[in-house]
Amino acid sequence: MTFTREAMRLRLVAAGSSLRVRNYRLYAVGQSVSIAGNFMQTLAIAFLTLHLTGSGSALGLAVGVRLLPYLVAGPISGVIADRHDKRRMLLFTQTACAACSVVFGVLAMTGLMTYPLLLGLSFGLGCLTVFDNPARQSIISELVGDSELSNAIILSSVMVNLARVLGSGVGGALVAIIGIPACFFCNAASFGSVIVSLVMMRPSEMFRSAPAPRARGQVREGIRYVFATPGLAITLLMITVTGTLAWEFPTTLPLLATDAFAGNAATYSALVMALSIGSIVGGLFAAGRRAASRPIILSLTAIAWGATMIFAALAPTLALALAALALVGFASIAFNAGAKTNLQLTSRPDMRGRVMALWAMCWGGSAVIGAHWLAGSRRSSGAGGGCWRAVFRPWSSGWCSFRFCGAMDAPEREGSRNMLANEAMTTTSGSRRKPKFAAVVNEFWPGSHADLLVGRLHDGYEVLWTPTEPLCELASLHVLDPGPGDLGASRIREWDVRPAGRLRDALSGTGGGIDVDGVVLIAERNPRSGRPEEFDERGRPRDRRHEMFMQVARECERSARAVPVFLDKHLGNTWGEISEIYETSRRLSIPLMAGSSVPVTVRCPPIEIPVGSRVKEVVAVATGSGEPPIFHPLELVQSMIERRAGFETGVASVRFVSGDRFWDAFTDGGLWSRELADAAIEAVPHYAGGAREYYRRYPSSIADGPASSPRGREEAVVVDYNDGTRVSVLLLTGFMLRRAVAVRVDGMREPLVTWTPTGSKLTDVPMIGAGVATPGQKKPPTWNFDHLASFLDRFLFTGLSPFPIERTVLTSGILDAAITSRQSGGEAVDTPYLDIGYRPATTPGQLARRIDKQNA
Secondary structure (H helix, E strand, O other): OOHHHHHHHHHHHHHOHHHHOHHHHHHHHHHHHHHHHHHHHHHHHHHHHHHHHOOHHHHHHHHHHHHHHHHHHHHHHHHHHHHOOHHHHHHHHHHHHHHHHHHHHHHHHHOOOOHHHHHHHHHHHHHHHHHHHHHHHHHHHHHHOHHHHHHHHHHHHHHHHHHHHHHHHHHHHHHHHOOHHHHHHHHHHHHHHHHHHHHHOOHHHOOOOOOOOOOOOHHHHHHHHHHHOHHHHHHHHHHHHHHHHOOOHHHHHHHHHHHHOOOOHHHHHHHHHHHHHHHHHHHHHHHOOOOOOOHHHHHHHHHHHHHHHHHHHHOOOHHHHHHHHHHHHHHHHHHHHHHHHHHHHHOOHHHHHHHHHHHHHHHHHOHHHHHHHHHHHHHHHOOOHHHHHHHHHHHHHHHHHHHHHHHHOHHHHHHHHHHHHHHHOEOOOOOEOOOEEEEEEOOOOOOOHHHHHHHHHHHOEEEOOEEEOOOOEEEEEEEOOOOOOOOHHHHHHHHOOEEOOOHHHHHOOOOOOOOOOEEEEEOOOOHHHOOOOOEOOOOOEOOOHHHHHHHHHHHHHHHOOOOOEEEEEOOOOOHHHHHHHHHHHHHOOOOEEEEOOHHHOOOEOOOOOOOOOOEEEEEEEEOOOOHHHHHHHHHHHHHHHOOOOOOEOOEEEEEEEEOHHHHHOOOOOOOOOHHHHHHHHHHOOEOOOOHHHHHHHOOOOHHHOHHHOOOOOOEEEEEEEOOOOEEEEEEOOOOEOOEEEEEEEOOOOOOEEEEEOOOOOEOOOOOOOOOOOOOOOEOOOOOHHHHHHHHHHHHHHHOOOOOOHHHHHHHHHHHHHHHHHHHOOOOOEEOHHHOOOEOOOOOOOOOOOOOOOOOO
16 A cells, blocks of 8 residues: 555545544534534524514514523533533433424414514524534544544534524525525424434443532532643633634625625625535534644634635635635634633533533623624625624734744744644655655664564554555664664664664754654563673663653753654553653653553454443463563553543552462452453464463462472462452463453453453464464464554554543553552552542554455
8 A cells, every 4th residue: 555545545544533422423413404404404593584674783683582591591501511411411401492493483384473473483492502502512522532522523514504504495495496494494393313313322432531519609619720731711801802803704695685786685695605615615624634723723713714704705706705604614624623612621521511601601792792793884884894803803812822832832833833744744846755754763673663663664564464654654663772683773773764873963953953753662681682681670671761761751841843753662660750751741841652562453253341331350371471471461451441431540459479379369259360361372372372371380288389380480470450350360471372351341241351362473372263283383464563653653654642641641640559559468458549440542542454365
């Protein structure tokens, strides 16, 4: 697959990534149909108002009355959304809105509608939507989780504008051919799509957070929370300023159609469609990009919004007005989607309903003033009057926030600009170039992680029998501590990459700032390099991963440029190192990916724990002794159980088990379930036999004597999570070949069991369905380093990690606590500092295709 094709495919996949989630697909389809109906109704109300009154001011008042409840009940509606099931709340509000549309239609059809009655019904509709809106906005995070939230919000905005095109076009035709009442009845019918989609959703697959408990002062609490969080307060201030005039700018379009261009409903529909088409293009452009919600980008889009409205105000012909409105739509969706994304990602899950209610109040409520003024000014000032007055609010909002954001966080401003530049990565000829990355490794010997991973990123990797050209290009290589026979120097010559005597030189060829687009850090240290290992006071191998990352972070800060960084395996050797790396990456907005290759490789069978399942216990089995044999199965287990009910809430305690206590734990009432241990042992290939053979060779009775049981070689780590889940990782040295996991899930009679065929091309791991393989038997080319290289390549290309970095923060902390427990003789270590909650990725990290294929 060529670079250009793969880059284009990744951009398209990134733009629609949230649509892979079933619940969100249902939501998007249902909302699109319903919103199309809403725009039909909006058009019908506008023309019905003009028909009844002939007044632009009356049109503005009708819009203002509908938005008035946002000013009165906005914060209260957010509290209600936080307290209740948002899906059920939407079922009620959508049904009530459908009934309101039927009343509109009946009164319009029978000729009983009057202007005061229209105002009353508009106010009633506003009272319903003020409670519908926070639930409708905040439920998106429960459908897709935080990892896809930005993409889902932007796609929702795109679908709103697609619906606007459809609704305006069909609505204009209905008004012209059938009459105004038809639009109301079509809107009433469209609510059925939302109701059906809500009913069809699977609650077990939703990323729900605990509802806010009933308590006094929750409205004040929400307001205080917003003012105490600068990212929320600034964004809401910008929304208030722009919403006062710019948001209700489309209410002037009926007057623009009839006054400036002497048109009719069809002319109005054309204007709205131009606005919507620009919004769609802008949304698709932004959907795959990661910086749209940053303050600097919001400021620039607000200014652009005002500038494009000038063109609309000055357009002398309908054709130029249509072109100008397309630009207005492009800029407006960039601001709108970026603001909503920033609000939802910045706010706590239990506050999202209140924050989005304040968004609705600031956005829609401020338009109560703007809608009336704009419509009146269009009558009094001519075709461009309302547009001219609207221009200055987004300009002033953008300029003030631009200055404020600069004073607040200049490094972030420059980092955002450079991250956008990374995304462009275009040459002078206009073709996209490959992003370049630097590799910094501790040592580079044959078969090392540096050899297996950096080599694949340079030469290419094979995924599911498909040779793949890397999306990124190796620019420089630096080896910190080369041993005898180190391959670093020869690889630099062979690959013709920039040699680097220092880590800083790997990041910049000139010393003037980072000139690469990503960094790969591999801190592996192994006796096979020809250099002896060094250990700290707890017996942990010393490495330089913390030192390596912090040097990169300092260069990012000095250059005001945050580039994606990958850190192989765990994040640090102490909790202090782990937490400093994590907090530094967040402070400097450095995209960070870390962890093991085991969670992303093929599982046999390719199981995933259903989202929202209740997990009681997990037993994982592996081979080896020390840190890597513990860390890799921990990562595999964590990648599976983070999908459980309530998602990840953190770890309460960790203990290390060895010697006689290891064997005693197999008995009834022991630390782990023998049934799950047997299931995991039976699932994975062994040197001989299954679970029974294991227990026969290594009996639990001490009377058999030390000669018959290699006591002291078997080890385990037992992890108790805050939600009561227990995970046990058993290291069965000298018996197991690969890693396996058995999971006890509520409601399932049998445990879920899988194993991972990690290793090289030539191995004794059997084919699927075959018996124990003979040495040298070729297995399918699906080894774990190819899979990790594939995910890492895409991370360096997009800056988006395929899974939350909090996963590896947690597993690194568990490993650190296990070493502490081992040092203390197996005492349980309480871990209040591991109260780390996060939501899982919405798509599985594993490559979930069968591997029993003999040939490509």
